[in-house]
Amino acid sequence: MYIDNYLSLRYSKESLPLLGKLLVDGKYQSLWDYDTTVLPRKVRKWRKKAKAFSRLYIRPLAPVVDNNPYDFDPQPLIKEATRWGFQTIIMPFPFGSAALMPYLRSTTLQVAVIAEEFATECGGLALLLLAHHLGVAPLLLSGHIPTWLKFLLPMYIKGAWFAKPTTMAFAITEPEAGSDVEDSIGAKDAHIQVTATPVNGGYLLNGTKVFISDGAIADQVTVFAKIKGEEVDSWTCFLVKKCMKGFSAGRREKKMGQRAADASELIFDNVFVPRRNIVGKLRGGWALNQNVLNYSRPVVAAMALGHARGAFERALHFCNHNYYMGKKLIDYKEIQYELADMLIKLESVRMTIWRSCAHFRACQSLSSIAKVYASDMAVEICKQAMAIMGDAGIYHEYGVEKALRDARLTQIYEGTNQINRYAIIEHQYTTDVAIDTI
Template identity: 45%
Template sequence: MTGLRDSALPHLDGHLASSDPLSPFAAFHTLGAVPRRLVSYDAVDQWEVETRRLPPSLQKLRRNARQFAEQALRPLALETDLAPHAEPGHLSPQLQQLISRTGRAGLLSDMLPAPLGSGATSRFRHPIVLQQCLRVEELSRVCGGLMLLLSANVLGAMPILLSGDTSAIRRFLLPVFRAQQRGEAKLFAFAITEPGAGSDAEDGHGARHYRPGVVARRDTGGWRLSGRKVFISGGDVADTLTVFAALEGEGMESWTCFVVRRGMPGFRPVRNELKMGMRASTASELEFDNVFVPDDHIVGGLRQGWALNRATLNLSRMPVGALAVGFAQGATDIAFDFATRTRLGGKALIQFQEVQLQLAQMLAETSTARALIWQSANAWTPRQATSSICKFQATDTAVRVADMAMDLLGNHALLHANGAEKVFRDARLTQIFEGTNQINRLAVIEDFQDALLARASDPATV
């Protein structure tokens, strides 16, 4: 009779109701108090399970980021994805309002604790890269383009922070942070890529053979920058840009980081690319026509740009992996929602175990990528190999999970309103920027080069 009674309770085909005596939820509750504390658990979703494992300050960060993404980004996501590409330097009123709202919420200036920035002091017991990973995942889960519009700001500010130059931090970072917290739509941008060099700006061997495109020529009291940068996220709307240029007559080893302000004579955004994904954020081509940059706008000193560039990438590649996890989670959420709402032959799709198997695989791949990111980002000193592994592993996972979601949705996946095709387009871009995944794989080997050479030269290993 018990079996018959419990079989009538809500359950999925092929599964028992959670209150059935043979369900683990019910069975574990019959154990004694001590073993129950070891093995019994509540039926909550995976996001809640993982959030509860975080320290309290990071739990709060993750919950606040999800709430902000749902309230501020969700209503704009599909609309801004369909909007025509903006003219260089133009921000729609909607996006201006979003940037202002994000700044007032403290999500643009939280790289430093209050009062220098907006981050809660308690969070800085934990690495800044882990904090950024938690935040960008929640934003990208809702919209990749809006996430990039807001998060490229961190990338642009990072060289100034990493320089350790207190004067530069005081003059360039803190005033913008305060303006952002007041609701002013001000952003940073990071400018390394040039028309003739994508990966050459991120790989030492390629840089050794590359002829720099943006060159700084000495002038009285400063430098004159000439050349072009391309694919710069938010470069046309940023107020402050960290621009990397080689010194005249020298190679990439002379790369120097210059702070360029919007409105400097000779600097102008030339055009914005027509993009496949992350369309709410621009990818801009920038022209530097004899732009004068004073000496006090150099960050970290002459010829320190290459070190600042590589250090910035080591920090940023894990958050790129995290935003890819957000895409994977977004695709998984869409698939679960579709499977529970859509009926086939009078049954919800979720009742079919073939569908359950695919959903479980999507959930497993997403959770595995997230675990890699969280474990890696918990280190205070990001290693290049670890950062690159996070980047290519998570971004490849995101594309694979998004593809699985489209397979599950079938022809419904092609409908913009469902969001699956948008997630796929957004996720595909992550395999290319912040160093292509091929370059990131080579970066892993570069980190292990000395150990590999030592092993190769040891006769005992032959």
Template identity: 35%
Template sequence: MISFELSEEQKALRDVARDFAKNEIIPKAAEYDKNATFPIDILKKAFEVGFLNQAVPESYGGGGLSNLDAVILNEELAYGCIGFSTSLMVNDLALSPILIAGNNAQKEKFFKMFTKEYTTGSFCLTEPNAGSDVAGLQTKAEKKGDYYILNGTKTFITNGTYAKLYTVFATLDPTQRHKALCCFAVEKCDGITVSKKEDKMGQRCSDTVQIVFNNVKVPQENLIGKEGEGWLIAMKTLDKSRPLVSAGSIGLARRAMECARDYAKERVAFGKVIAEYEAIQFMLANMAKGVEAARLLAWKAAWLLDQKLPSTHISSMAKCFGTDHAMQTTIDAVQIYGGYGYMKDYPVEKLMRDAKLLQIYEGTNQIQRLVIARELLKANFY
């Protein structure tokens, strides 16, 4: 039986998150965007409310949320500011490899590090010359006795300045590509330096930096999974995180749609409010139907993950469809505001800048289409 009804707990989670976005995030979002201020004060409040470490099991002090719960929560937080929800979501992204492949000792140590007090984490996959081509990464892991020595550079790392734990993907042998990838939990230590802070178009309150790992000594017990399992761990992590990116894009699109609708009901041109013109109504209708469709995809992807069913292609569809829709919605919202939409005095200018990143990170939308096509060519989905 199919039900689209949320449980009472899920409705309560959604309502608390909606209030949090309204009272804690929205009042500061424009200023934090302007000054590129990392929202550590709001993140600490979110930690107190229990919005961080969503996927960490309750037995380790985490939220123990299902994937569907996390999607519901992230839509609401992203409605407030997607830069904020990205900062929050990346904490879970950093912990996901440990959830997926970590042993009990690693879970005990690293989950508790995050659940005892507010702690920031980073997920370090991308390199200056290896973004979409993950298997081409060059950061080297060399085994020396009971340690691995890491050397390399990771780029566009969210939360990198503030992280106390870095989940780092490195290779034992770059010529072996995906077969030699390993995943490590790396605690902040000497040898890890921030070499560049990025000045971004959008999502400006999120922290994005380049990080150099120079002879960083990582104890062998910090290897997540086994040697050579890094590729699989990274892919499973991204399958899990893409519905959350989709949820973020739905929250952002919903915000742009509501702003555009409210503006269209007030702005008068040629003696009528512009909401009465069909050209405006068609843009609003496209926004609304896309939000609904994107949400169904995100919920389905999350549900599949919760049922431990194959979710790769639906996760990619949710990410690709939701983020493309958010981009188009914000472009149309700016159009509905006319010249005012282009000005920083109004909210939709920020939403349009913020939306662009959604089509790029966590696998570009070209890569999502490749994943969907590969799965479709391999087997019939239906």
């Protein structure tokens, strides 16, 4: 369709003088490659590595696990991801594998970049690997060096040197408190039921958490509980180990998408947690929770972007390999128009996410903007991909409908998109939003 003729970009460049040739771009390379070049060198390396990993290990597993998630053993994949350094990327050396210099400019960019690559191949397996970082984040944000030395250092050494992964999960959601614990306005009246009762040497945890990603497979869980007799401002983060007496995983939810990662109920029945397992300060849980969400939302946005990119790539492959009336689908102008529209959205989402990651500290409003925009666009792009494929769009075998199922969850978790809109205004209320322009 597009012939590389004398009017094309490449050849028209040849007629320019030397300096002109240097100033114009005559290359034909993918947008993925263009985007990669704007990243810091070490992050570029992680992006390429994540792409290679996801093609090698995630792609073949994706359809199998989506069809039958309950017989899937995630440990080999987690072990491999740990060996490649992905499970410790939330911190730089000596606590993790993240590259130091880019990390000092942006704590979340490296995780966001690998999240997109993983989620392009499979939403469920991406969540399985990335939910671990959510569990680790309270340890990091506690800012307590002894905590880092006690928990993060051994985790990194075990993983990096002995390829023995420690999987973590993050437990805030409760049956009666979903959105409430992700929003500072709702939290005041939240019906929080998991309580910590002070006893000699520590606390007894009681109650139930629900929808906990990786809850059933995690070795350690960062659990948030209020002190008995007090309100949500007493929320405290506790590190609970799988082996602790009274702690168990209950029902595993049957989800529409992202099925490879479990969403489990966690039951705390008089679980004794020693005082040394408090993460951060006593009654410092709410601040940790809010900031963990601010850190994780750009990553969820990157996952949404990955789902959408996966749908786009599969639809593109379909259009390149299927004919209609003797002509490849890709050669129809209307298909090209739709594909271009999807690419515009993909690029704008990626730029929004990378922009939101361009700070050392996660910014609440930018994180929420990225999350809401990326997840809404992802659902739209997946629907567009299904639409250009016609009936084939709804077949499991092409994987596009799976991308839609996966993407739909990104509009819900890490605070629904409605809650995130409140978070944007809450953060900006006394600054830009309130500027008197008259």
